[in-house]
Amino acid sequence: MLIEREGLQVIDTDRPPAEPARLVDDFTPELVDVGTHGLCPGCGEPIAVRAAVEAIAELGLTQRTIAVFGIGCYTAFSNNLDVEVLQALHGRAPSLATGVKRARPDTAVITVQGDGDMVNEGLQEVLHTAARGESVTCVMLNNGVFGETGGHLTATTVLGQRTKNTLDGRDAREHGYPILLADLITQLEGAAYVARCSVNDAGHVARTKRHLTRALETQMQGAGFSFVEILTMCPTGWFIDTLEAPAYLESTVAAVHIPGVVKDVLASRG
Numbered sequence: 001m002l003i004e005r006e007g008l009q010v011i012d013t014d015r016p017p018a019e020p021a022r023l024v025d026d027f028t029p030e031l032v033d034v035g036t037h038g039l040c041p042g043c044g045e046p047i048a049v050r051a052a053v054e055a056i057a058e059l060g061l062t063q064r065t066i067a068v069f070g071i072g073c074y075t076a077f078s079n080n081l082d083v084e085v086l087q088a089l090h091g092r093a094p095s096l097a098t099g100v101k102r103a104r105p106d107t108a109v110i111t112v113q114g115d116g117d118m119v120n121e122g123l124q125e126v127l128h129t130a131a132r133g134e135s136v137t138c139v140m141l142n143n144g145v146f147g148e149t150g151g152h153l154t155a156t157t158v159l160g161q162r163t164k165n166t167l168d169g170r171d172a173r174e175h176g177y178p179i180l181l182a183d184l185i186t187q188l189e190g191a192a193y194v195a196r197c198s199v200n201d202a203g204h205v206a207r208t209k210r211h212l213t214r215a216l217e218t219q220m221q222g223a224g225f226s227f228v229e230i231l232t233m234c235p236t237g238w239f240i241d242t243l244e245a246p247a248y249l250e251s252t253v254a255a256v257h258i259p260g261v262v263k264d265v266l267a268s269r270g
């Protein structure tokens, strides 16, 4: 029920609603056990994780997926998902995933890491895994900050981007240039599928799911290493208003880390 408070029409949350809530339909993906999470409002990571579990379920891989998580805000989802999850040390998820896949080649193995975890703390792990052409899928949630520890600069932060320790924006002379990981990985012979996408609007979320699906298909066909970089909003770490974050992603982050399919070996084989 709406009430008037300080001249505004607001929902009355002081007492229970007159009618109980009614479930119109259950849109919860089958691999989501617990629908609520403690991440910030407007965070892009829950959207990206949902796209991944939907892709896994739609490919019929529900019963044979093993995920390897890095350390960041997204790690909280290891408690929400009905997927076997292994926790890696910072940056080491691709190596752990390699071991899992070699021991259990029948499984679908997917890593979930942040930009801090993957590019700052474990860059060599993902590069060597790609170069070896391991049949695993690595996913990087790229928000350009160490979100969980307070919004500091990472190796992917774009020039001019404001972070906790670059309050005047990243400056190449002081902080160097961003690493564009998808572009780097694509040069490695063992990489069979490389794509970059984002979750800042419905169209991009749909494309993200298609890229994740294609990456998992590449893995299951044994074609080589697959990599999906997903640009995600971090309004808290970016120190901007929650509602401004999707547009900021588009104009600032995606202008440098440009979305699209960078490499698709299966498609080029015809």
Ligand SMILES: Cc1ncc(C[n+]2csc(CCOP(=O)(O)OP(=O)(O)O)c2C)c(N)n1
Binding pocket: 045, 070, 071, 072, 073, 074, 090, 113, 114, 115, 116, 117, 118, 141, 143, 145, 146, 147, 148, 149, 154
């Ligand atoms: C060896 C080690 N160094 C530092 C930390 C602290 N730490 C925990 S999460 C995190 C940030 C991770 O950033 P990112 O991977 O980008 O994930 P996000 O939180 O942005 O999603 C850091 C530095 C740690 N846990 N272990």
Ligand code: SF4
Binding pocket: 038, 039, 040, 042, 043, 044, 045, 073, 143, 147, 148, 233, 234, 235, 236, 237
């Ligand atoms: S700090 Fe950033 S990445 Fe972490 S939950 Fe909040 S918005 Fe998401």
Ligand SMILES: [Mg+2]
Binding pocket: 072, 114, 115, 116, 141, 142, 143, 144, 145, 146, 147, 154
């Ligand atoms: Mg991050």
